[in-house]
Amino acid sequence: MYSVCLEVLMQPKLKKxxxxxxxxxxxxxxxxxxxYLHSGSDVLDKQLGGGWQLDGLHECQRQNEFTEYRLIKPxxxxxxxxxxxxxxxxxxxxxxxxxxxxxxxxxxxxxxxxAQQQNAAWAFEQVLKSGTGIALFWGSQEDIDANKVRRWYxxxxxxxxxxxxxxxxxxxxxxxxxTNRIALQHGGxxxxxxxxxxxxxxxxxxx
Numbered sequence: 001m002y003s004v005c006l007e008v009l010m011q012p013k014l015k016k017x018x019x020x021x022x023x024x025x026x027x028x029x030x031x032x033x034x035x036y037l038h039s040g041s042d043v044l045d046k047q048l049g050g051g052w053q054l055d056g057l058h059e060c061q062r063q064n065e066f067t068e069y070r071l072i073k074p075x076x077x078x079x080x081x082x083x084x085x086x087x088x089x090x091x092x093x094x095x096x097x098x099x100x101x102x103x104x105x106x107x108x109x110x111x112x113x114x115a116q117q118q119n120a121a122w123a124f125e126q127v128l129k130s131g132t133g134i135a136l137f138w139g140s141q142e143d144i145d146a147n148k149v150r151r152w153y154x155x156x157x158x159x160x161x162x163x164x165x166x167x168x169x170x171x172x173x174x175x176x177x178x179t180n181r182i183a184l185q186h187g188g189x190x191x192x193x194x195x196x197x198x199x200x201x202x203x204x205x206x207x
Contacts (some may be wrong), residue, residue, distance in 0.1 A: 037134075037162060040074035041207050044191065048180055049198045055160045056179030056197075057128075057153045061169045065092040067188035068166050070207045075134055075164070076105035085133035089113045090120045092138055109133075117143045124163065125151055131159035138166045146176050153177040 036051030045051040052058055052075075060068055079086045086109060088095055095112055113123050117139060124137040144167060156163045156179075169183060181195040185204070193202040 037078055038074050040070060041205065044205050044207065047193055047199070047202050047205060048196055052162055052164075053179050053197070054162055055157050057149070057156045057163045057165070057177070059165045059167065059176070059178045059181040059194075060184060061167055061182070061194070062184040062188065063169055064187070067184050070188050071164075071184075072136065075136075079109055079134050080106050083109070085109045085111050087111045087113060087124075087127045087133060087135045089124050089127070089135065089137045090115065090117075090139065091136070121148055125155045128152060128155035128161050128163045129159045131161045133161065135161065135163045136166065137163065141168050141170050146174065149176040149178060153179070 034050065035054035036045070036048075037054060038051050039045050039048065060071060062068055076086060086105075088110060091112065095110060113120065115123060120137070120139065121143075124135060127133075127135045144165070149165075152163055152165070165178070178195060179197055180193070183192045183194055184190075185192060189207055191205050191207060193205065195201065
């Protein structure tokens with residue numbers, strides 16, 4: 001990976017490399033203020049340049065299901081403050097209204113979508129385009145290819161809406177158009193940053 005200046009990124013071929021994560025762009029010094037969602041960890045927020053980019057597509061790799069809880073809880077709480085819906089697309093278990101209330105989340109703002117993988121991927125893209133809330137998607141690495149990720153990323157950008165993809169550990173590293181890629185470690189109490197927009201990978205960040 002290499003760092004390049006903003007002017008050089010105007011060249012289409014290099015921009016494609018940035019989108020694929022093969023190059024990273026230095027943090028801009030001026031321009032439109034970027035919006036972020038809090039990750040639940042001040043340290044992780046700092047490493048991500050402010051938190052989860054609001055119009056970004058973020059991947060969370062984990063070895064075991066349900067270890068993503070520490071990342072989801074802050075999102076639910078911020079959705080409540082903003083009064084925006086949270087779309088759960090193919091979650092690994094039934095979402096309980098009582099459990100959501102205990103997590104300070106409003107059940108009426110939670111929208112659950114259960115579908116076949118192809119339809120679920122399409123639904124995720126449509127939600128991202130709509131710009132109506134926060135989108136959470138669960139799927140296996142085998143069912144997620146670079147083309148899908150590219151479409152989701154463009155949808156998140158156009159809808160100015162954050163999308164989160166929860167999936168397994170990628171056995172064969174492949175460049176994809178995620179804004180950030182993290183891997184949960186030790187049962188979800190630590191994360192490794194596999195890819196971030198403004199810097200190199202970082203390991204062992206406590207949540």
